[in-house]
Amino acid sequence: MLGFASAVKAKDNHLFGHYYAMKVHERLGNSSDYEHHRGLVLQSMRDQFWAKWIAEFPDFREKLEALAAVHPRLEMNLKLLAFDS
Numbered sequence: 195m196l197g198f199a200s201a202v203k204a205k206d207n208h209l210f211g212h213y214y215a216m217k218v219h220e221r222l223g224n225s226s227d228y229e230h231h232r233g234l235v236l237q238s239m240r241d242q243f244w245a246k247w248i249a250e251f252p253d254f255r256e257k258l259e260a261l262a263a264v265h266p267r268l269e270m271n272l273k274l275l276a277f278d279s
Contacts (some may be wrong), residue, residue, distance in 0.1 A: 209238040209247065215258070235261065 205211070208248055216231035239258055249256050 207234065207238040207241055207244075209235065209241070209244045210254075211255075212238060232261070 212231045216228055216235055219227040219231060219247040220226075235258075239248070239262065248258060
């Protein structure tokens with residue numbers, strides 16, 4: 195968890211850091227921390243900076259698509275980012 199916290203501290207919208215922190219809190223049953231990081235993941239997914247990284251890791255992209263599926267607007271943003279890459 196310290197590595198994820200360091201990533202988020204270095205870059206407050208660190209997509210990978212927030213995603214994996216979210217997963218840790220999900221496993222631990224910390225629902226408020228899970229929701230906090232989940233919200234930040236959903237926000238970070240919109241950032242053009244992360245588009246190349248999302249495209250670079252197709253497995254991670256699938257995980258983000260599943261997470262965004264409950265947010266149709268974000269799912270559309272992912273498709274647009276993929277088109278721009």
